[in-house]
């Protein structure tokens with residue numbers, strides 16, 4: 001069994017479910033077990049360990065490999081440590097037909113194992129980079145509010161490149177979409193169900209809003225194109241309104257997910273939807289569905305270290321992905337970021353999550369080759 005597989009098995013057996021998805025005090029909650037285990041692993045390889053406080057009992061793990069000479073460059077390896085929830089049997093790693101099953105196998109403990117193993121191997125070789133510091137940053141809370149990457153970005157860390165770990169099928173990703181959640185409400189006037197003409201039906205008004213968003217507005221979005229990301233999308237994910245059959249409902253609420261392209265801002269999108277609905281004579285109020293913004297990310301593939309990464313892994317053109325991740329946050333904090341990792345996002349969050357062990361090992365080797373190529 002390879003070191004990477006061995007580490008991944010150990011990580012799967014250490015539940016690190018984001019506490020936001022669990023009842024308070026649930027034993028599977030929090031990243032601390034992962035942090036402790038990885039800190040011990042990294043310390044054994046001679047890395048310097050630091051815990052960066054983020055949330056109570058949920059620090060980021062920083063493990064540093066210093067260069068032989070003075071530090072002139074810095075590369076950050078930044079996978080997240082938390083996962084979504086799972087049935088109990090997913091916390092026991094299980095191997096079948098070259099695949100390792102378990103919560104986080106793809107999203108994102110596979111990346112954690114590949115990055116940590118590559119870094120530890122490099123640390124044990126005599127030929128570590130002369131002038132480049134490599135910082136492994138295991139980040140907490142990506143699956144919910146991204147408190148970990150927001151704390152790292154807020155610490156004013158300077159770096160030339162962050163490789164954010166997500167299962168990209170070993171593709172270097174230089175752009176991803178942003179994700180705006182909106183709560184929209186229609187107001188009506190309640191009346192007795194036998195005299196609907198005396199009221200104003202908020203559910204009916206919302207039905208027209210939903211229809212227009214899912215048809216005309218969605219069609220408008222399909223006409224926009226980004227070379228790596230295609231078009232923006234909209235999804236009405238939830239609807240709630242009224243109380244019972246014999247009352248004209250006076251309010252209705254929907255939750256809307258709008259995936260944004262680089263160049264689109266949250267305020268701009270809200271204005272656009274507002275004026276779209278006004279044009280159709282629909283009166284809707286808006287609230288943000290999230291505390292912190294989740295903006296799109298785009299990194300110039302011609303930046304020297306991005307270019308070097310692409311050529312080391314033998315990829316001619318950069319790729320894009322639809323999902324939001326920590327790369328956006330780090331990028332906005334001033335660290336040019338790309339996304340890379342073994343595994344497939346299609347397996348993330350599923351009831352039988354797995355990773356191809358061959359992809360895991362290849363990912364570790366690609367990372368190690370890149371780290372070895374650094375000045």
Ligand SMILES: [Zn+2]
Nearest residue numbers: 080107108166
């Ligand atoms: Zn992830």
